Amino acid sequence: MNSHWMTNGRDPDDDALLRAMFAEGDRPPYGDETFVKGVMARVEKQASSAQAWRAAAAPALIAFGAAAFYPLLGPVGAVIGQAAAPLLQNAPAIGAGGLSLLMAAAAAGGAWLYAERT
Amino acid sequence: MTPGTDEALAKEAKRGSTAAFESLVRRNQSLVRGFLRRLTGSAAAADDLAQETFLLAWRRIGSYEAKGSFKGWIVRIAYTQFLQERRSRQSAARRDEAYMMDAETVQNDAAGVEAKLDLDRILALLSPEQRAAMALCYGEGMSHQEAADALGLPLGTVKSHVLRGREKALQALTPREVRA
Numbered sequence A: 001m002n003s004h005w006m007t008n009g010r011d012p013d014d015d016a017l018l019r020a021m022f023a024e025g026d027r028p029p030y031g032d033e034t035f036v037k038g039v040m041a042r043v044e045k046q047a048s049s050a051q052a053w054r055a056a057a058a059p060a061l062i063a064f065g066a067a068a069f070y071p072l073l074g075p076v077g078a079v080i081g082q083a084a085a086p087l088l089q090n091a092p093a094i095g096a097g098g099l100s101l102l103m104a105a106a107a108a109g110g111a112w113l114y115a116e117r118t
Numbered sequence B: 001m002t003p004g005t006d007e008a009l010a011k012e013a014k015r016g017s018t019a020a021f022e023s024l025v026r027r028n029q030s031l032v033r034g035f036l037r038r039l040t041g042s043a044a045a046a047d048d049l050a051q052e053t054f055l056l057a058w059r060r061i062g063s064y065e066a067k068g069s070f071k072g073w074i075v076r077i078a079y080t081q082f083l084q085e086r087r088s089r090q091s092a093a094r095r096d097e098a099y100m101m102d103a104e105t106v107q108n109d110a111a112g113v114e115a116k117l118d119l120d121r122i123l124a125l126l127s128p129e130q131r132a133a134m135a136l137c138y139g140e141g142m143s144h145q146e147a148a149d150a151l152g153l154p155l156g157t158v159k160s161h162v163l164r165g166r167e168k169a170l171q172a173l174t175p176r177e178v179r180a
Helices: A012-024 A033-084 A096-117 B006-014 B018-040 B043-063 B070-087 B089-104 B110-125 B128-139 B144-151 B155-172 B175-179
Strands: none
Touching: A012 B110, A012 B128, A012 B155, A033 A096, A033 B018, A033 B043, B006 B018, B006 B043, B006 B070, B018 B043, B018 B070, B018 B128, B043 B070, B070 B128, B070 B144, B110 B155, B128 B144, B128 B155, B144 B155
């Protein structure tokens, strides 16, 4: 912050007068705790309601995701299982149902992570 | 970044620390409220806007980047809030009511009253942009560049606002006040 520019080619007394008027006229006090407490009460309220929303939204998102994708789990699982079968020849066989369960768990985890971050 | 600076506190607030944000409010409330008082001409309306400014700052703290000063960032939010409020017809009506209430509760200190009246007289002559530029440059000691960054205006525009506002202000003051 500087104010040397104000004196360039102008009467410094005029600038000093304006500075005094703008700086001193009706300025709120530093450390006005009443104002600070008022703001922080609203901030805390907002922070806690955001937290509550996240806490409620995560299970809701998971439930919605599960409900929306449940009918597709079987067919999608079968397709992926078929595609992955050559890679899993030596591994214990994973049926379409097992794969569906894995996908549901991954989707739920993703939804929970998303809710936590937003 | 030095610990304890506004920028360091803002970084902590970004991580969710309400204690750090409270320190920022405590440090900057006088600046923001003073600036908004120059713009609105009303202590009550300015304090309402200042509350909204800090609340919005808390919501947007995640987008704060410590490239510029925190002061500049918060003043910019305050100025945007003021412009939005000004555009709203409903809010303008409420502000007028606040002006009326303020006129009734003006402080009793004689020198303070005289100074406030002079300032009010000057502010009434200035456009909002001139008021904002002069409040930052004269009231807060910001450079033209800092004021331009805070207001989101080109440097030349801010210089012009300050120059024209200064001319109007000096014309409004009596010779005694200017040359005493």
